[in-house]
Amino acid sequence: MNTRALRKNCLPNVEPQGPEDELCALSDDQRLELCDWMETGKSGVELMQLARKQFKIEADAAMVTRFRAQIFLPFQQGWRICSALIAEEFARRAEERPGLFEKATLEALQQKVFEIILSRGANAKDIDVLFSLLLKAKDQEQKHELAQQELELERQKLELAAQKQKADGPGPRAKPGGISPETLRQIEDGIRMM
Numbered sequence: 001m002n003t004r005a006l007r008k009n010c011l012p013n014v015e016p017q018g019p020e021d022e023l024c025a026l027s028d029d030q031r032l033e034l035c036d037w038m039e040t041g042k043s044g045v046e047l048m049q050l051a052r053k054q055f056k057i058e059a060d061a062a063m064v065t066r067f068r069a070q071i072f073l074p075f076q077q078g079w080r081i082c083s084a085l086i087a088e089e090f091a092r093r094a095e096e097r098p099g100l101f102e103k104a105t106l107e108a109l110q111q112k113v114f115e116i117i118l119s120r121g122a123n124a125k126d127i128d129v130l131f132s133l134l135l136k137a138k139d140q141e142q143k144h145e146l147a148q149q150e151l152e153l154e155r156q157k158l159e160l161a162a163q164k165q166k167a168d169g170p171g172p173r174a175k176p177g178g179i180s181p182e183t184l185r186q187i188e189d190g191i192r193m194m
């Protein structure tokens with residue numbers, strides 16, 4: 001996913017009506033560059049200077065205002081909608097793994113993806129990396145929980161074996177006052193597991 005291409009797709013198609021629409025008639029790349037400048041909060045005067053320097057257009061305040069109304073504002077609205085849809089898609093992909101994420105985590109993930117996409121220098125790889133890191137962290141957490149459960153089961157097995165041996169009394173291979181080699185092996189195995 002190329003965010004620059006996605007942003008370009010959000011640019012509205014406007015038919016220039018005359019010389020006052022010279023900024024609106026720029027190429028998609030140039031119009032996107034002008035929108036990027038507007039997103040940084042540059043003043044109208046700065047935008048006129050940049051248009052003169054970058055595009056060799058003698059823009060006036062009316063041209064900048066017209067561009068803002070016809071191109072920039074619809075572009076911003078389209079980009080926000082597109083960003084929200086992308087964030088929803090990532091949340092949907094995460095929801096496809098039932099029980100992996102809690103609802104609050106999914107909502108936080110969706111919000112963070114939305115914020116990353118809206119940031120001016122957004123890179124689609126950042127979003128994929130965020131999602132992958134979350135999946136890896138959750139996977140590690142599950143592996144840790146599974147290892148803890150296995151240790152608890154082993155502890156319970158050892159406890160049951162010790163109770164059974166105590167109830168049965170010393171086994172045939174047990175030495176008086178000692179522990180049978182089998183019980184000793186079970187205890188050593190249990191200690192290694194911890």
